[in-house]
Amino acid sequence: MADAVDTASASTRTSGSAWSRLRGIIGATEVDLRLFGMLVALALILLGFNLLTDGKFFRPVNMVTLAVQATSVAILATGMVLVIVARNIDLSVGSVVGLVAMTYATLMTDWLPNIFGMGPDFPLRWLIALAIGIGLGAAIGAFQGFIIAYIGVPSFVVTLGGLLSIRGAIWYFSNGAAVTGLDPAFRLLGGGGRGSIGGSLTWVLGALGCLAVVALLWNGRRQRRRFGFPVRPMWAEIAYAAVACGLIMGLAWFANGNYLAPGLATEYASENGITEPAGGLKISAGFPVPTVLLIGVTVVMTWMSTRRRFGRYVYAYGGNPDAAELVGINTRLTILKTFVLMGVLAALSGAVVAARLNGATLDIGNSYELFVIAAAVVGGTSFIGGTGTIPGAVLGAFVMASLSYGLSFMGVNSPGQNVVAGIVLILAVAFDAWTRKRAAK
Amino acid sequence: MVIRRLAAMLGVLALLLAACSSDGGASATAGESQGGTSSQPAESATGSTDCTVGVSWNNFQQPRWAAADQPNIKQTVEDGGGTYIDADANLSNEQQLTDVDNLIGQGATVLILLAQDQNAILPAVQKAADNGIPVIAYDRLIEDPSTLYITFNNVGVGEAEASAVMEAVPEGNYVLIKGDPGDPNASTFLPQGWDDAGLKDAVDAGTITILNGPEAGTGTWPDDYGTYTDAWDTATAQANMEAIIDKANADGVTIDAILAENDSTALGVVAALEAKSYGFPPLSGQDGDPANLNNVALGKQYVDVWKNANELGRAAGQAALALCQGTAMDQVAIDIDPSVAPTDGNSPVDFDTPGGVTVKSLILQPTPLTAEDLDVVMDAGWYATKDDICAGVKDGDPGFDDCQ
Numbered sequence: 001m002a003d004a005v006d007t008a009s010a011s012t013r014t015s016g017s018a019w020s021r022l023r024g025i026i027g028a029t030e031v032d033l034r035l036f037g038m039l040v041a042l043a044l045i046l047l048g049f050n051l052l053t054d055g056k057f058f059r060p061v062n063m064v065t066l067a068v069q070a071t072s073v074a075i076l077a078t079g080m081v082l083v084i085v086a087r088n089i090d091l092s093v094g095s096v097v098g099l100v101a102m103t104y105a106t107l108m109t110d111w112l113p114n115i116f117g118m119g120p121d122f123p124l125r126w127l128i129a130l131a132i133g134i135g136l137g138a139a140i141g142a143f144q145g146f147i148i149a150y151i152g153v154p155s156f157v158v159t160l161g162g163l164l165s166i167r168g169a170i171w172y173f174s175n176g177a178a179v180t181g182l183d184p185a186f187r188l189l190g191g192g193g194r195g196s197i198g199g200s201l202t203w204v205l206g207a208l209g210c211l212a213v214v215a216l217l218w219n220g221r222r223q224r225r226r227f228g229f230p231v232r233p234m235w236a237e238i239a240y241a242a243v244a245c246g247l248i249m250g251l252a253w254f255a256n257g258n259y260l261a262p263g264l265a266t267e268y269a270s271e272n273g274i275t276e277p278a279g280g281l282k283i284s285a286g287f288p289v290p291t292v293l294l295i296g297v298t299v300v301m302t303w304m305s306t307r308r309r310f311g312r313y314v315y316a317y318g319g320n321p322d323a324a325e326l327v328g329i330n331t332r333l334t335i336l337k338t339f340v341l342m343g344v345l346a347a348l349s350g351a352v353v354a355a356r357l358n359g360a361t362l363d364i365g366n367s368y369e370l371f372v373i374a375a376a377v378v379g380g381t382s383f384i385g386g387t388g389t390i391p392g393a394v395l396g397a398f399v400m401a402s403l404s405y406g407l408s409f410m411g412v413n414s415p416g417q418n419v420v421a422g423i424v425l426i427l428a429v430a431f432d433a434w435t436r437k438r439a440a441k
Numbered sequence: 442m443v444i445r446r447l448a449a450m451l452g453v454l455a456l457l458l459a460a461c462s463s464d465g466g467a468s469a470t471a472g473e474s475q476g477g478t479s480s481q482p483a484e485s486a487t488g489s490t491d492c493t494v495g496v497s498w499n500n501f502q503q504p505r506w507a508a509a510d511q512p513n514i515k516q517t518v519e520d521g522g523g524t525y526i527d528a529d530a531n532l533s534n535e536q537q538l539t540d541v542d543n544l545i546g547q548g549a550t551v552l553i554l555l556a557q558d559q560n561a562i563l564p565a566v567q568k569a570a571d572n573g574i575p576v577i578a579y580d581r582l583i584e585d586p587s588t589l590y591i592t593f594n595n596v597g598v599g600e601a602e603a604s605a606v607m608e609a610v611p612e613g614n615y616v617l618i619k620g621d622p623g624d625p626n627a628s629t630f631l632p633q634g635w636d637d638a639g640l641k642d643a644v645d646a647g648t649i650t651i652l653n654g655p656e657a658g659t660g661t662w663p664d665d666y667g668t669y670t671d672a673w674d675t676a677t678a679q680a681n682m683e684a685i686i687d688k689a690n691a692d693g694v695t696i697d698a699i700l701a702e703n704d705s706t707a708l709g710v711v712a713a714l715e716a717k718s719y720g721f722p723p724l725s726g727q728d729g730d731p732a733n734l735n736n737v738a739l740g741k742q743y744v745d746v747w748k749n750a751n752e753l754g755r756a757a758g759q760a761a762l763a764l765c766q767g768t769a770m771d772q773v774a775i776d777i778d779p780s781v782a783p784t785d786g787n788s789p790v791d792f793d794t795p796g797g798v799t800v801k802s803l804i805l806q807p808t809p810l811t812a813e814d815l816d817v818v819m820d821a822g823w824y825a826t827k828d829d830i831c832a833g834v835k836d837g838d839p840g841f842d843d844c845q
Contacts, residue, residue, distance in 0.1 A: 056691035065683050068716075109832075176504035178675070178708055178732040181832055193718035261718035353676060357712045359732065361675040361705065408684035411653055414671045415622060 034380045038395040049406035060257035068191040070401030071290040072349045077375040077393035078301040079345040082338045085318040087385035088155035090342050092162030094368030096140055098170050100133045100350035105179035105360035126186035134347040141343020145336035180359030190355030191288035193264050199256045199284030206252030210245040217241055256284040290352045302390045319386035375400050378428040492523030492765035495549030497540045499557035501529040508824035509750035517758025534561035541565035551761040553577045575764040579757055584796040589770055591757050591803045593748040595626055599634020601809040602725035605744035606698050609723040612648035613697030617667025620702045631702045632663035653685050670706050678709025686717045696722055704728040711741045731825035735832050737812055738840025747808045752777045770801045781805045812839030
């Protein structure tokens with residue numbers, strides 16, 4: 001937020017009064033300019049692909065695919081922001097994702113039925129598997145975090161070791177073969193045919209989001225009054241709420257333009273005793289389950305990083321480690337927690353990947369660490385520490401995913417996709433460095 | 442300042458990349474695995490003595506080598522009265538050279554080399570030749586005329602994939618899913634096999650349309666057609682296939698058949714088809730991986746071209762024993778399952794390598810497996826067991842009969 005205010009007010013070189021008036025208006029709404037810029041960039045990318053494909057790209061069904069493909073990296077990016085803000089790095093995320101995914105697959109196909117006698121019909125078996133996976137992720141995170149925070153080995157080294165040894169462990173554990181056949185309930189986490197929450201729930205979710213925005217604005221205004229801070233002009237509050245609500249409901253409406261596949265709709269009709277009309281049944285599928293999971297993760301992580309003591313400690317440490325230590329923050333425990341959190345998120349991300357694949361292969365999560373770090377950096381997280389936002393990182397993940405999905409939609413092969421992704425990464429950081437430099441003047 | 446920060450970023454990325462590329466070498470897995478299931482005795486004609494067969498593996502991390510090839514070579518050699526020794530180079534060219542030195546030092550009288558790199562191995566081949574030790578190039582070509590090349594027909598694998606699928610779907614819209622762009626199997630040999638089965642002719646005639654490529658006749662065949670999959674990665678194949686399905690739906694065309702080059706990519710294709718509830722158009726693959734054979738039984742993959750590595754191991758073991766006894770290379774005769782035996786007979790024939798060398802070769806035939814042929818792989822003692830293959834198969838699934 002501070003950055004946004006800086007960029008909005010600090011520049012003295014702008015020409016023309018219209019521009020500075022616009023800046024004044026934007027400044028009054030206190031919109032995070034960096035986030036806003038990323039949204040614009042994402043919109044431009046989607047628009048560009050849409051033009052290049054004669055309008056075939058920007059359709060609900062394609063955007064749902066894109067959202068699901070972005071989810072696993074986006075979930076990880078929310079945690080990577082905090083790790084990088086606290087001046088660390090986690091290179092082991094991809095390997096942890098792979099290990100946890102293999103754990104889910106082995107649990108459901110082998111261990112749970114064969115060792116614990118829990119057959120496929122055992123109630124909530126998928127939740128048991130998920131809990132074990134999350135526990136494993138947290139344990140790995142705690143172990144690495146302990147070595148980093150309490151023994152003082154640089155995170156780069158510890159997690160590089162983690163990247164190598166955990167990837168090796170996956171091989172021992174799986175003997176190299178793919179393990180497939182997960183529980184249907186678990187597979188909903190990966191989206192897919194039935195893995196969407198449905199039209200009405202999507203509207204409900206949209207409405208809740210809208211209410212939450214209004215409530216947050218209302219509460220913010222009250223708090224500011226109470227402590228004598230300047231409040232936004234009322235028109236800015238209303239405009240803000242209207243735009244945010246419009247966007248959220250628009251998204252819900254758009255997602256509801258994605259219908260169940262015809263075969264599934266027929267199945268659904270016969271299950272629910274509906275006679276199918278001649279033109280086929282159009283049942284809104286709405287948001288896919290992994291997207292809802294991602295929204296949940298983003299909200300919780302944003303809340304933790306901006307409203308909870310833990311999150312503020314992370315930013316305080318990242319901004320100035322010595323000062324944080326001197327004011328009495330338990331910096332070691334704070335850093336340990338960032339890695340535990342990263343491990344939990346890796347377990348969630350692994351669940352989405354495994355559910356999507358209906359199993360696990362040896363190479364799941366390969367080079368994820370690069371995509372995740374790239375997403376965080378594109379989203380405005382700085383390696384210097386102390387700066388970075390969670391929504392920014394999620395948007396960064398969407399920017400990267402939309403490029404690779406759009407290019408494969410157009411039939412560009414993976415070497416070409418990697419070239420584009422690399423260039424975008426460098427451009428994003430260069431742009432970031434440039435705006436910061438301008439802001440500093 | 443900007444420059445410095447960017448430089449630091451790039452430095453970090455370079456380190457990350459280095460970290461990634463050494464990923465595969467993380468866990469040393471030298472030593473022996475007794476994963477084999479076959480105990481069929483090799484039919485060795487003569488009881489030989491003093492034969493020590495040294496095998497240098499490049500990468501034991503792939504399940505196939507430990508589960509199928511190694512136990513069969515070992516069994517064949519030991520049943521013939523020889524001694525079996527081996528080492529694993531764990532994806533390192535340098536380590537492989539050391540391994541070969543060690544094998545020679547341990548008294549190997551014949552070497553079987555699964556080369557990590559067909560050129561980097563040449564010093565080891567030279568050293569073996571200097572010591573009068575015959576070399577068998579196992580499954581991967583070595584560009585040296587003194588070697589005996591024993592492998593499966595990789596072009597033939599592509600041909601088997603395309604023939605099976607094209608028989609099921611003679612005309613319509615095809616999707617081509619290729620493997621890693623750096624692997625000549627993915628870019629050259631398998632597509633060449635597809636052409637041998639008539640794919641290019643059908644595309645030229647307009648009976649088959651490739652959906653993920655330029656319009657017929659406008660691009661370079663086969664390079665511009667189909668989608669490559671970095672590192673043959675399953676999740677990548679899935680993401681690509683989802684985009685292809687979305688594009689086909691947006692264009693209002695249906696996908697009638699899919700040629701995937703191998704099993705890891707075919708697994709990703711099936712995941713994408715399931716995620717999109719698309720149904721299962723005929724799909725190819727190769728390797729005989731357990732999960733894919735299961736998909737064949739479930740009707741999600743139409744054909745899996747299987748390279749019976751048990752027989753490849755036996756062939757190599759028999760050839761090694763013969764060479765050890767001083768049999769001339771072109772007089773070597775192998776005795777393996779006739780369904781996979783070389784079409785050119787059981788003795789080596791000349792093979793012209795892409796590098797312009799002529800080597801003696803035994804080129805075995807791959808076995809296309811559709812749901813009707815699953816009993817073949819179940820009876821062969823393959824590492825995919827009947828339980829693996831038949832998991833979840835119900836009455837009405839294509840593999841139901843064989844799973845009874």
